[in-house]
Amino acid sequence: MAAYDYDEPSATHRQASSDAPSQEPGYDPNHVPDAVKSFVVHLYRHIREKNVYEIHQMYENSSQAISERFFKDTPWPSVDAVAHYVDNDHVFCLLYREMWFRHLYARLQPTLKQRIDSWDNYCSLFQVVLHGVVNMQLPNQWLWDMVDEFVYQFQSFCQYRAKMKNKTEQEIALLRQFDQAWNVYGVLNFLQALVEKSAIIQILEQEKEGLEQFTATDGYDYSGGSNVLKVLGYFSMVGLLRVHCLLGDYHTGLKCLQPIDITQQGVYVSVIGSHITTIYHYGFANLMLRRYVEAIREFNKILLYIYKTKQYHQKSPQYEQILKKNEQMYALLAISLSLCPQVKLVEETVNSQLREKYGEKMIRMQRYDDEAFTIYDELFSYACPKFITPSAPSFEEPLVNYNQDAYRLQLKLFLYEVKQQQLLSGVRTFLKVYSSISLGNLAKYMEVDESKLRTILLTYKHKTHSVDNDGKTISNADVDFYMDDDWVYVADSKPPKRYGDYFLRQIVKLEAAINDLDRIKLD
Secondary structure, eight states: OOOOOSOOOOTTTOOSOTTSOSSOTTOOTTOOOHHHHHHHHHHHHHHHHTOHHHHHHIIIIIHHHHHHHHOSSSOOOOHHHHGGGGTTOHHHHHHHHHHHHHHHHHHSOOOHHHHHHHHHHHHHHHHHHHHSOOOOOOOHHHHHHHHHHHHHHHHHHHHHHHBOTTOOHHHHHHHHHTTTTTOHHHHHHHHHHHHHHHTHHHHHHHHHTTSOOTTTTTTOOTTSOOOHHHHHHHHHHHHHHHHHHHHTOHHHHHHHHTTSOTTSOOGGGGSHHHHHHHHHHHHHHHHHTTOHHHHHHHHHHHHHHHHHHGGGGTTSTTHHHHHHHHHHHHHHHHHHHHHSOOGGGSOHHHHHHHHHHHHHHHHHHTTOSHHHHHHHHHHHHHHSOOOOOOSOOOOSSSOOBOTTHHHHHHHHHHHHHHHHTHHHHHHHHHHHHOSEEEHHHHHHHHTSOHHHHHHHHHHHHHHTEEEOTTSOEEEOOSSOEEEETTEEEEOOOOOOOOHHHHHHHHHHHHHHHHHHHHHOOOO
16 A cells, blocks of 8 residues: 555645644744734725725735745744734734644644634634624635635644544543544535525626626626625535545535536636646545546546646746646556546646656556556545544544545545456457457457456446536446347447547648748848
8 A cells, every 4th residue: 555644734835844833932923023013004005995906916915025034934923013003903813823723834833722713713704704793805815715724724633633543631631622623524514504605606606607707707806895705605516525535425526516517617726726626636636536527527628727837836836736736636547547547538748747747656556456556546645635523533542543544445435436347358359350250259358257347248238437516427438338138249439530529730830931931041
């Protein structure tokens, strides 16, 4: 079994070593540099004026620059130290603390008390959004980061709590005392409450009928209202998908995302992190539910998108995470295509990159021997989400670590499915050769008796079909067949030739050649 570190960096931008101290010895939480004073004063003013452009610039650029200059290895000043610069505004202080904890997780290692305090801050912030009057417009990037970080910190806490072996008596006492902190039901309830209170599902339904303009405005309210609740509700559907994937409940996760039509451009593509997270978890859930065609189709689209646009994100703090998820999705695409050889669904650019990265391994994965299973194990372990066990630990002696239990269970289920595919590879090979063949001959070629062959053919039918979210049966088969008495008839499945793609590629090559010729200076 492949061993992989389960303390994954956040989906935003984790940089610090997990061994870094939570606070530097010389850190003074009450010292506020002039740059921070200016930052909070101007950010507060722009939020009050609903100046989304300036808020976005300060959030994305200014805060990063200040962190790099003053707080590389320390937290930002405490909220109490900056509160009087912003009229002690309750909501702004909650937003500042949310950013404060996010910086702490990114650069340092939070203590258990800080993890609990961060949970309390999220509870207060979401309670204000759900039950108060929040008359603000915030950038989609910030609102996505809130949901993304909320789920990440839940995942991180579950992994931290599951490592019981070396916990001190003080830590165990705190875990007992604050047993509701980062409780799975609390996390799910907040995300679901944001979806319901925002009425985002109804808004998206009305948009289909032309009664709303949510996607066209990227969720912003240009009539002077607030976008916070609506957009948080929208991103919470992605958050629910992610949480359910971490729990191994793929069907529920996909059901939570159903109101968002991922075949169309939506608000989720307005933030690169949201776009990648959505498709990564959507594709992985479909892979685990044997909906290989859907997984291949979406992985192909997002990988092509990243290939075309990644150069525009090189200066983004999320660039490293984009590249990591890119590599993970290539591994998942390699798995999907090995289990369901539908190469016709993959663009040539993506296929070329895939062959370069995993071509050799994909050939070996087709053999279904011990080496093949080792490769499936390796790719799955590298590319899967960091599964969690959400239940509270046993505090009885001896204390044991159980942080990898959920991962081992999902790996076991996945490899069991791979082993069941072993017989199907032989069937597929013969069905590709014949348009019709008698059961007797096919049984002879496969070196099994006819009754066993019928079982194999029925298994093939079962394994190449799955049920979608609407309860409809869908086919993943690259080779389909039907049986009539003692004969097997193979359906003609020749893919249509894609002349358009070839034609466009030749145009691009010709233009490149013409540009090269134009640069040549003749004497």
